[in-house]
Amino acid sequence: MDDPFEQHLRSLLQDDASPQSSPEDDKRLERVLHRAHIHGGLFDLLKLFANWGWVISEGGARGLRHARPVRRSTKDASSSDLNT
Numbered sequence: 065m066d067d068p069f070e071q072h073l074r075s076l077l078q079d080d081a082s083p084q085s086s087p088e089d090d091k092r093l094e095r096v097l098h099r100a101h102i103h104g105g106l107f108d109l110l111k112l113f114a115n116w117g118w119v120i121s122e123g124g125a126r127g128l129r130h131a132r133p134v135r136r137s138t139k140d141a142s143s144s145d146l147n148t
Contacts, residue, residue, distance in 0.1 A: 069097075069100075070093070070097060073097070074089075074093060077089045
């Protein structure tokens with residue numbers, strides 16, 4: 065599977081004088097790709113935790129509205145029975 069990001073980095077690392085990649089360039093490319101994957105993974109984890117925090121805060125805020133049972137008055141209940 066061709067990775068366009070890897071191909072672009074490989075083309076940036078190549079010198080004009082040598083079209084073939086050296087083992088040092090391959091090692092350097094592997095280090096750069098590894099660091100990019102680590103940074104991408106950390107960003108994804110932070111985004112996941114931020115989304116979880118938002119969901120929990122929204123659920124908590126909506127749940128607190130109904131923390132106590134609401135008592136309905138008998139007048140409202142009798143008028144709704146007449147309408148049905």
